[in-house]
Amino acid sequence: MKLVMAIIKPSKLDAVREALTDLGVQGLTVSEVKGFGRQKGQTEIYRGAEYQIEFVPKIRVDIVIDDPDLDRVIETIRSVANTDKIGDGKIFVLEVSEAMRIRTGETGANAL
Amino acid sequence: MKLVMAIIKPSKLDAVREALTDLGVQGLTVSEVKGFGRQKGQTEIYRGAEYQIEFVPKIRVDIVIDDPDLDRVIETIRSVANTDKIGDGKIFVLEVSEAMRIRTGETGANAL
Amino acid sequence: MKLVMAIIKPSKLDAVREALTDLGVQGLTVSEVKGFGRQKGQTEIYRGAEYQIEFVPKIRVDIVIDDPDLDRVIETIRSVANTDKIGDGKIFVLEVSEAMRIRTGETGANAL
Amino acid sequence: MRRVFLHIFLVTPLIPALLWSEIAHAANLNDGNTAWVLTSTALVLFMTLPGLALFYAGLVQSKNVLSVMMHCFSIACLVSVLWLIVGYSFAFGEGNSLFGGLAKVFLSGVSKETLSGDIPETVFFTFQMTFAIITPCLIVGAFPERMKFSAVLIFSGLWLLLVYAPVTHWVWGGGWLSEMGVMDFAGGLVVHATAGASALLLASMLGPRKDFPSGLKPPHNPGLSMIGAAMLWIGWFGFNAGSALAADVSAGMAMLVTHIAAATASLVWMMIEWIKFGKPSLIGIITGMVAGLATITPASGYVGPLGGICIGILGGLLCYWAVGLVKSKLSIDDSLDVFAVHGVGGIAGTLLASVFGATVFGGGGLPEGATIGSQLGIQSIGVVATVLWSLAFTFLIVKLTSAIVGLRVSNDEITQGLDVSTHGESGYNL
Amino acid sequence: MRRVFLHIFLVTPLIPALLWSEIAHAANLNDGNTAWVLTSTALVLFMTLPGLALFYAGLVQSKNVLSVMMHCFSIACLVSVLWLIVGYSFAFGEGNSLFGGLAKVFLSGVSKETLSGDIPETVFFTFQMTFAIITPCLIVGAFPERMKFSAVLIFSGLWLLLVYAPVTHWVWGGGWLSEMGVMDFAGGLVVHATAGASALLLASMLGPRKDFPSGLKPPHNPGLSMIGAAMLWIGWFGFNAGSALAADVSAGMAMLVTHIAAATASLVWMMIEWIKFGKPSLIGIITGMVAGLATITPASGYVGPLGGICIGILGGLLCYWAVGLVKSKLSIDDSLDVFAVHGVGGIAGTLLASVFGATVFGGGGLPEGATIGSQLGIQSIGVVATVLWSLAFTFLIVKLTSAIVGLRVSNDEITQGLDVSTHGESGYNL
């Protein structure tokens, strides 16, 4: 199994979720994160003084999938989350050695 | 070493932490996440209009442990976090190649 | 490629980010987490009753890097985040099998 | 409880005060009334800042919370200055029966000592200014999360002068509606009908929020809205009971029926939700409260406790029904229901004033010679005239504003949220 | 806008009011006093909405923040309607020395023009209504995070009629305690002792929160509680100084001692925490403030500055001690310390009124013929009677409510939080 960890723009979350569901992905987990990269945070000005906001709000989507689904999932995320603008984010893939559904104790791909 | 990444119900956090501590786990890291899966989010109604909340609040617990402890940790989490209801969550396991305690520079299992 | 996952004290975030940037790291992702470990949370007292706060606020920094950079990155984080006090945190390293930049579709080390 | 006390100690310090009030009467300025109208002025400003700003801010998404507050705050400031320069004159200058004219521009002819009735005209001016402030701020609920800030200011400024000030003149400034005998104690026509009708039209001309109607996010902070609602309630005491312009029996009854209508409509809304959805919500009960208050407003000086209860019930039912109507049937994104709550409430209350104002329903009595039927006719003319005028000029002003600066921000800015994209700041850095 | 109206319809609905104002004048309507009681009414309502709602809401967990606000808001609405229908009559009808009777049901016999002392009776009615609102809302602090919403409403409605209204009649409505000469200026017995005693019993019958006492989570938003506390302080000026029912020397001194007692008790609580734990907390200082205010309430019309200080010190010390007592010794989950702060404060203040009300301690003097000792006896009778009555009827009402709808929500609903499970909304979507 693979963990696909996608860092995307917050405004793309709903579209990504829908596209993945259409693909048959059964579940995913989302966290609010802050990103630092080529895209710079905005500058806020308070009472004339500049405050540099270093970080940009991003959403991290974690999806554990069975190996054969990997390419389709990556491709789907890429196509939906892409706006051709700096800061669209990244997709990282990690190996998952085990998965278990807490409710049933099922393991492996059945747990997803 | 292994990273055990458990997605559980928020109300189970304290029980899981206690059970793991009893087991001898020395540390863990917790984040607030939102889950999407078989369990659907609630529908909220404002002024007669329905708002579908797609995501359900979940807690993600990350525990890095030495290989031999893996089974006991998984089993403990499962037994404590289980309510037999949809949405109890998942346990994923990933390989950790290196660990270091920042304070001392210790590495490997000593760092945990 | 490697995912370096560093759990550090919130007050060290800016220093770590700057040191990594100086090192040439192009991007990173940050989340607010709560840690449990040797360092205990504070006790808060309300109207004479004690409330034990089990968890301590921590920052988790995720950096995906190319293999050769690993040692320098770890060493840099360690030296900057270290205060010699309990609770300085951990650095974990995981293997990343694939990376993609959403905007361009670049993969591998080019995506970082 | 001094009242009880009085029974115990028979000699009291109040006698001199009594004599004093005789003297005051001779000298015309009534200090008790002045004290109450000064207080009411503070209360009505409090309704907008921070009351209404919070009520609305809690209902939008967190990325637009500051922009809504900014709308209310900046409109309040702009209107204040315009009111001094020309607004007050347009509304309360002698003028003719349609328009107040320019005689009181920049308060000319009004000195510190000038009285209006038995209170200083400066106090009357400031009290009225707080009404002029809240009315365009009500319309903010029609366009949050998408309208250009420059357009907001241009629209609101013009609207004050072309809609609010004239209608105020007609109803309270000695204009044709008041000559005809229309009853509008505290602003069912002047405030709620004008704002409600204009909001509906503006919302439809501006277009909906990006995800309307499916895909909307729930209110980001209902508790903030509750704080705002509670402040509106408190402030409404100044709005309605202050409109008596005296600390007298009229003010007393106005406050009583205002309170009762608010409480009743809140309960009605709560029960509807409880029965229909099984979950009575905080947003629901406070929306009912606003509906009750808007509905009682025009009638608050004329009806008795029975009228308060009945108007509360009807206000709650009608506005609840109207919310659904606008959203589902008309599909207009009057985002925070300005028309359904204020417009419908204000209009209903204006009509109901002629019913529950009658002595037979426990009211203080209709104008001499009027019957419920005849008065209902006059009230209807008031409603129709006010609504038509509001729609016509709102249409013109929106077209004009659109031509000058455009109405909507870009979709990217909407996605980012107006707080950051327009105002360069974010609401919560927790 | 009466002013304009006057110029236009020389004979109109307002005629009665006009004539009336002549009569009132003759019959002594005092506009300064009326202005102050109108203002005080707004201030006291402000204490509950949003004051108390925020004070309590900040102390619970974030998943129950809206439910606490909803409790306060819906109880306020329900009580308002009940007060009009029968509550006021039960409390302030002539009746007999135990019960006010039904003569003033739905304000029958009270017209717009009726005076109560030198202010309109409508104003007295509304002012008193705000006291009737806050008292059951205080009890909300005993049962948050676990009580069924239907049970909350049924309990509160019955409690108003069976506990609050009768005791009010005894003390302020000409009943037996007032005949006996009990001193309770602004509600130590009527408000704080009734609410405090009932809260303790209700909490123990309802059972504790799921994680009581270990495993409790700290207040989710102390800043919100601070806002509420500050509003309580401000509003309390209307509560105590408004209870003079006049803008006179009594009101002046009442406001002064109220303020001083609040400030003193706040400092006392802060110092205790500083010394005991090394950390003076915001929650601590505002709790001290409430303790000081509750304690000075019954005494506020009788004592001088020295009394204010002493009552502040004693109120702070006693309530601090009581909080620990209830939690550790009695193990009752009176969650937000209603009894320890309001009950103990109100009772202590009622007793202390007879001490610091005496001229020898700088007070305004006890009732004619009374000594500190004799008055202390009367005050004690008042306390015992009020507490016993409150306990007895609270017991019956809780049993009844429990039989009709049950008291507690399920454990699952508690875990999920009442905001979502009962009201279908969430507090913070940031």
Added chain:
Amino acid sequence: MRRVFLHIFLVTPLIPALLWSEIAHAANLNDGNTAWVLTSTALVLFMTLPGLALFYAGLVQSKNVLSVMMHCFSIACLVSVLWLIVGYSFAFGEGNSLFGGLAKVFLSGVSKETLSGDIPETVFFTFQMTFAIITPCLIVGAFPERMKFSAVLIFSGLWLLLVYAPVTHWVWGGGWLSEMGVMDFAGGLVVHATAGASALLLASMLGPRKDFPSGLKPPHNPGLSMIGAAMLWIGWFGFNAGSALAADVSAGMAMLVTHIAAATASLVWMMIEWIKFGKPSLIGIITGMVAGLATITPASGYVGPLGGICIGILGGLLCYWAVGLVKSKLSIDDSLDVFAVHGVGGIAGTLLASVFGATVFGGGGLPEGATIGSQLGIQSIGVVATVLWSLAFTFLIVKLTSAIVGLRVSNDEITQGLDVSTHGESGYNL
């Protein structure tokens, strides 16, 4: 403070009011005026609690939000008690032209019935107390996020007695500045100049926040600051119009010009930001509001609508400029701009009062015999004396405080945030 004024200029703009007040004096207590000053007292306390506390709390980082509230709350309590014990006497005792003396210590000689003008002296005392409360609380903006809590309290207590009380005596208590004829209606010198000058010096002696000036974090909750700002605006009606000590024509005009200056300065600040940065911010507009209010304060009883507008414009411009000056040129971390906004505003307003107070600029007229030039001289003396005294004693008090308990918390505590490290609680457990 008209009361003091009366003794000084026998023929002035205030004459009608004067005559009036003579009559009132004969007739003793005026209930209308008393009602208004009671109300104003509540309004001014509302400015500090929760107004100012929220305004400041929203501007700091979330880990220090409670500590700022705690500063305001605890200073308010401490000052209240000190004011009763000696502060009032220092300020308003007969004394000599420099110092009020000890005659009114613990209100000795003042009974419930004692009048001050035509209102109870207890009311005058409490009204003045609310001014004494807010002034040291303003200084909180100079030292948040780093000052020791014990040092905060010691500094504030001493400052009240050694800076605030004496200057108040000079200006309003019959001291040398009032004898000289200085015009300061509601506290440009007494409140804003003292607080502003002291804040600047204290900030520079205390040292900057850890990350000043680069590395600062933006305000954690601008909406909270907006709530506070709106409450300041409302409360300022009591501050300025209440300073007429009567519900009369003076109060009416004071409220009007106060409002107009606030609105104008808000718009000015908004426009500057819009033009300079393209983003008009909520923090900006509310800062402008405070600047306008601080600037109009000393002039509010003397100027007309034109003066209100002009003072609003000048206040906005000057304070905006001063904010940049202090931060960039002086590099002093007066963190929330107390000097730039209050100090500069208060001083500018004091000087401008002599210009726009003149009849030629629509004002009510300068004191008899004074020309704009001569009065400007007197005002300047007032400014210089007030500022020098404030600086000198602030220096001494800071040195003393530093010697007793030290000024700053440790860097570790700063990093952790004062909420947890000093007060043992956290602001948001969402």
